[in-house]
Amino acid sequence: IYKRTPRLVIRSEFSAEKNGIRFPSRLSVEEAYLNDAGKAFVRSKTEVVYTDFKFFSVEYDVRD
Numbered sequence: 001i002y003k004r005t006p007r008l009v010i011r012s013e014f015s016a017e018k019n020g021i022r023f024p025s026r027l028s029v030e031e032a033y034l035n036d037a038g039k040a041f042v043r044s045k046t047e048v049v050y051t052d053f054k055f056f057s058v059e060y061d062v063r064d
Contacts, residue, residue, distance in 0.1 A: 004033045007040065018055050025050050 009030040014022035028047040032040040 002033045002041075002043075006043075007032045007034060016050070016053055018053070023050070023053060 009028075009032070011026075011028045012024055013026040015025040016023040026047070026049050028045065030042060030046075031044045032042045034040055
């Protein structure tokens with residue numbers, strides 16, 4: 001429709017941490033197009049926020 005190449009910007013934040021492993025807390029994806037003057041027109045933006053992490057342990061037993 002816009003006869004231009006989209007400019008995609010993807011951002012991830014990893015602020016949740018458990019046992020030294022970081023987990024995603026926020027993800028955003030932005031689709032924009034540049035006009036002839038170089039100004040960006042943002043067509044869509046999606047933002048996902050992760051909350052209320054549930055951490056658990058898994059125990060297992062190996063049998064021959």
